[in-house]
Amino acid sequence: MERRPSDLRPGRCAACEGGVSALSPEALTQSLAALTDWQVKDAGIERRFRFRNFYESMAFVNAIAWIAAREDHHPDLQVGYDYVLVRFQTHSVGGVTENDILCAQAVDALIA
Numbered sequence: 001m002e003r004r005p006s007d008l009r010p011g012r013c014a015a016c017e018g019g020v021s022a023l024s025p026e027a028l029t030q031s032l033a034a035l036t037d038w039q040v041k042d043a044g045i046e047r048r049f050r051f052r053n054f055y056e057s058m059a060f061v062n063a064i065a066w067i068a069a070r071e072d073h074h075p076d077l078q079v080g081y082d083y084v085l086v087r088f089q090t091h092s093v094g095g096v097t098e099n100d101i102l103c104a105q106a107v108d109a110l111i112a
């Protein structure tokens, strides 16, 4: 059957299927260099994005939802009038994996 952009790609979250370990502190520091303004907090990575108004914040949230559904990897989100706080962690390992980094990169690219 013909594939369309709206056919969400199923289950790309290899990290969440187990057998993957959290990045070492050294690998994590190195990976953060490939991201913009992400910080390690409570065994996850976070970035706070600022916007002009609530409409822009929500549009960004919806763009993130598209990425999360395609990657089967879902951030914790905190939304305010002019900001979105994005947090990634791989729950199955209780830490940050390559998958979190890749998703954070995809989120960064939305406003690059």
Ligand SMILES: C[C@H](O)[C@H](O)[C@H]1CNC2=NC(N)=NC(=O)C2=N1
Pocket (backbone or CB within 6 Å): 013, 016, 017, 072, 073, 074, 075, 076, 088, 089, 090, 091, 092
């Ligand atoms: C079954 C499913 O793949 C898992 O529950 C996924 C879903 N999305 C997820 N998202 C994030 N951020 N971490 C996870 O460990 C995770 N697990």
